[in-house]
Amino acid sequence: MSSNDKLVIEERSRSIGNFMVGRLLPFRKKRQVGPFTFVDHMGPIDLGNDRWIDVDQHPHIGLCTFTYLFEGEIEHKDSTGAVQIIRSGDVGLMTSGKGVTHTERTPAASRNKKNQRLHGYQIWIALPIDKEEIEPRFDFIRSEKLPTWKHNDLSIKLLAGKAFGRESSLPISSDLFVLHIEADDDNSFEINGELKGEIGFLVNKGKIIEDGEEITEGQLMISKTEDTCSVALNKGTRLLVFGGKALEEPRYLYWNFVSSSRERLERAKEDWKARRFPKVKGDDTYIPLPS
Template structure:
């Protein structure tokens, strides 16, 4: 996934136990645990002439997580991985010292019809001692993810650990990402079930917290680690995410994440000089944005 857009942050607000904003990073909170970028994709449509075609672009120092509710994406990367990511499955690509990948609509969905697409593309920063590891890709089927019901709420542990369970997705730090789906109004308490900083993304429906109603499209960040509680509305879908924060600051420029600025500068030069290993069978190339080059000159 490529950070090709400028994120215009909506006004964030403080409602007591939570900070409320659009997506991360936003002004009052740059990261939640190791999570440093969250992009809500859709709900939208592709076809008959408009498709997802994100060409070759690089990453360093992070893992990407792709999770879809609707639609399909073909992932190809420079490790040789080729995989169609379908709803409920988890695509997890670890960039480490450097990887290049593409994301495209499958051929079978380019048949003149219209198809829905909806999901999340997420960046998770790597621990400092893992930033330069070899790149790799893993794909986890929906059936392999821990799922359970509790008080009328359906839970799926997408990645990491929580509620006494562990996802098979090969993460590198203490984190969690969990989907919750309610049919009826339900009170949720995460105390004792999740560790570290906690974010709540309202995908569909609404939640109530601190005498305020927060509708879909917003994100809440708990100001008290490990102990937030809230009420899910009926027919609501949430993503809970977070974990233990890193001690070191993370620098983010374009698609590069690192605890060291010089590593990012080297990655920029390597991409300009086309020194990254590219994706077999792909020929296009997304250049380094002019804004990134200008930031270096200023």
């Protein structure tokens, strides 16, 4: 892959409530990778002593939220009635469609533990135009139900989509892939046409080397072509590799809303201010629309 065919993005700090996260997408020079529109790196965060994850009720339209943790746990609740504790290695996928609200919290049963750590990612996936207004739903796959395999000294888990002749059972709405890769020794990740579309290499730990350039922890390398052959991984490196076919139409973002229509974003804003979105059962919290 030549330098003209790749882009390297640095993680930037952003505040969400009481915590800082590292934001990788969107970026001014690259708004999306395939249908992936938003990537936040959570942690590592040490919890305890009345310091917990408590994200109150907030809305989404036009996207899926993909939650994946390396450490810790989050309780997800949403207006479809879903209640699920997502733990390390599990995948939670909430499809917002025409409109959903949800909360994310440290589970009540875990709040009596002194020391906990949370570390993972929340990723937004834009829905295709013909599915932007579908009914919302929540899907969950436990870690042990996801395809895993060894390739040389690489440990690979397929979190979503299709790759390398395998398929995750997570229901998705477009052609995409998400892989968790760990290098047990110095090695290379051979692609050779097995991944289709744009490809993002998100370095969570360690480093990769591509065309003589080191991509290190907290950086995202994006390949704009799908003929990338391989990248070299140092021992102990941990990656998320994600991407897919680029969306044909532009997507617009405002706060927690994604849409192919600016007018639809305006309607979502008014609906949230007027409290017309469905509610999480038994939860009266409300995050106001940002000014």
